[in-house]
Amino acid sequence: MTLDELENKCKNCTACELCRERTNLVFGIGKKDADIMLIGEGPGEKEDLQGEPFVGRSGQLLDKFLASIDLSRDKNVYIANMVKCRPPKNRDPKPEEQDMCINWLRKQFKIINPKIVVCVGRISAQRLIDKDFKVTKQHGEFIDKNGTLFMGTYHPAAILRNPNNKELAFGDWLKVRDKIQELGIEI
Numbered sequence: 001m002t003l004d005e006l007e008n009k010c011k012n013c014t015a016c017e018l019c020r021e022r023t024n025l026v027f028g029i030g031k032k033d034a035d036i037m038l039i040g041e042g043p044g045e046k047e048d049l050q051g052e053p054f055v056g057r058s059g060q061l062l063d064k065f066l067a068s069i070d071l072s073r074d075k076n077v078y079i080a081n082m083v084k085c086r087p088p089k090n091r092d093p094k095p096e097e098q099d100m101c102i103n104w105l106r107k108q109f110k111i112i113n114p115k116i117v118v119c120v121g122r123i124s125a126q127r128l129i130d131k132d133f134k135v136t137k138q139h140g141e142f143i144d145k146n147g148t149l150f151m152g153t154y155h156p157a158a159i160l161r162n163p164n165n166k167e168l169a170f171g172d173w174l175k176v177r178d179k180i181q182e183l184g185i186e187i
């Protein structure tokens, strides 16, 4: 199945109650066979309205980090979220909502087949790297999972709330750049 076919199927998903209030399902965006995949938490208000991940204030900051290391959703990365529909009032997606949604993400991951996955924020890092993942302690560390390198970093929304973390987050993105070079990934 192609990524477009998967997206078309996913758009009709009614597996959990988040589907009821969505304006748009937010499947993902970017290069369909990107070597670098980013996984956030879930759509916010702007994302729900536009049907694209990370288009609000957090997304602008994320795009700046990406641009600083020559990455962009238009060129060489793919961006998705743990859940495809907006949780009410931007609350954290519940574990059971993530359970219902994760097969879409697994299928996306298999088709895209990235070499590096960056978990953007605690929610995806706890689900995909370590259930007790602490961003403050483990950010910037690469973990090999079946041949794919996973790394967790600060969520841009957390940086907007506490700008002191910006330098640390920037350091994580520099590590991504170094890893891309180390692995000889052409971007």
Ligand code: URA
Residues within 6 Å of the ligand: 040, 041, 042, 043, 044, 047, 052, 053, 054, 055, 058, 059, 081, 121
């Ligand atoms: N925050 C996320 O985690 N994902 C988005 O798509 C937007 C904001």
